Amino acid sequence: MIMQGVIKQIFVDNWEKFSEIYKGKIRANISREVDKMINCKSLDNGFIEFKCENCGHIKRVGFSCKSRFCTSCGKKKSEEWSDEMVARLINSKHRHMVFTIPQELRIYFARDRKLLSLLPKCSAKAIMSWFRDLNKKECFTPGIISVIHTFGRDLKWNPHVHLIVTEGGAGEITIWRNTKHINYTALRKRWQKILLDEIGINLKSGKKEFKKLKNKLYKRLENGFYVYGKGEIKTAKQAGKYVGRYTARPAIAESRIIKYDGKKVTFRYERHEDGEEVVEEIDVIDFIGRVIRHIPEKNFKMIRYYGIYAKNTRHKNKFFKLVNEKVAEFKRKINNWQTRILLTFGVNPLKCEKCGTQMKFHDIYYKNVSVREKFKEKIIGENKIKIEEIMYNYGVIKGIIRDKIEPLYV
Structure with missing residues (x-):
């Protein structure tokens, strides 16, 4: 069984070598995030001190790095985002959709990462335009939460967007209209046209070459770009499951790593095409390259909200929530370090190791200063x-x- 913290160990062992090999080619934010992850919970960066009032025993807990790239902090952040998103959902059926792009377009998003913001924007525009065309007078507006993913299950560069979409919309006159059927053929063509047009507008160079590619894609993909939308969400439990799985999580979970021997990394993934499990062994330097490629730019928003879920919408307080607000508030209150460890491992981290008494907060240290x-x-x-x-x-x-x-x- 692979040890806990193996991804961190891989970077501790090999990051210096990787940095030397690719000197001058590593994005600044990658270096920042990797350094944060490597030093996560190091007492040298500061810590919280707990003290047992009964026997005087002291326990020190290092500060977490709070990086999305860190498998520990990223998982926590992912869970927080998941709870926040589920708390936003209204009491309606939702559908999980995936909007993909052909392989030829992936390079454009790798060269200019600002283009990634087009994925949620254009997919939301395709959905909202289809809803509004159902009734021009009503102009129905759905709720959309989108999450950008840049990785496939094999960790290779594969930009796409996951969306949670209401099966219905708010109208100008009608408060709400349920929509049982969504025309995916129409969505695919809209998604294709809107995205290709936006890429062409936002490209900084190579517009002639892109125009040729655009024409080829229209000829080869007459039915538009692939859109998947069979995941139906009816309950809060299902919503939590879907959102938790597809929210802005680290590119790979430690549970998927089978072996690390210092030179090679062996990991597993489920092949999307047929559901078969694939085991892949790659050089550790190649593994690091695949993982860090998916670190977003600083302050780049991987999660976006549209329609009735947008921040400043007039529909904000019209509908009942899928999750009771008191329940959502309770979950936020218990989402702390001590409770998470207690719920996950069944161990109270503040129980004194010497005498069993509940330890209390005593001090905070920054750079060895109390x-x-x-x-x-x-x-x-x-x-x-x-x-x-x-x-x-x-x-x-x-x-x-x-x-x-x-x-x-x-």
Whole structure:
């Protein structure tokens, strides 16, 4: 069985070598995210200190890196996003859709990563235009949550977008209309045209070559680009399952890595075409290259909201939620380090190893400096003048200081 933290170990062992091989070719954000992941929970970067009031035992927990790239922090972030998205869903059936692109287009998104924002934008536009065409007067608006993925199951570059879409929309007159049938043939053609037009507009160079490719794709793919949409979501439990699986998670889970011997990495994945399990062994440097390729640019939003799920929509508070708001709030409150470990492993991390007493928060350290001591110094400094003033007033009242002016500050 593969050890926990194997991905981090792979980078600890090989990142320096990889950086030397590809010097000058690594995006700045990749270096930042990898360094954060390698130093995740290192006590050198600071820690929280817990203390047992019964026996005095101290436990120190290093700060997490909070990077989406880190398998530990990324998983936590993915779960938080999943809960947040499910809490947004209205009490309606939803459909899970996947909008894909042909292989010839993948290189454009690799060269210019800003183009990735076109995937959710254009797929949402295709869906919303189809809904609105159902009734021009009503102009029905669905709810859409989209998640950009750049990786396939084999970790190769394969940009596509996953969407959670309401099976219905809010109209200008009618409050809500359910839509049982979605015309995927129409969606594929709309998706193809809207995306190709937007790529052509946003390309910085090579527009002539792209125009030729565009014509070839129209001829070869007469039915449009492939759109999958058979995943039906009826309950909050199903929503959590779908959203949790496809939200902005790390490119590979540690459970998929079978073996790492220092030179080679063996991992498994389920082939999309036939559901068969494939085991692949690759050089560790190649593995690192495949994984880091999917690190997004700094502040790039992998999750986007459209239609009635957009932030500033007039439909925001019209509908009942799929998940009760009190339940969603409770989940947010219990989503902390201690509770997650307790629920996952059945172990209370704050139970004293020496005497079994519940440990309490004691201090925070940044760069080996105690926050408790800093606060003490600050409070003492701020109150020193007040103490001197009080002492002087006390002396006057008691008659110790008479008939002369004493300075308040020395």
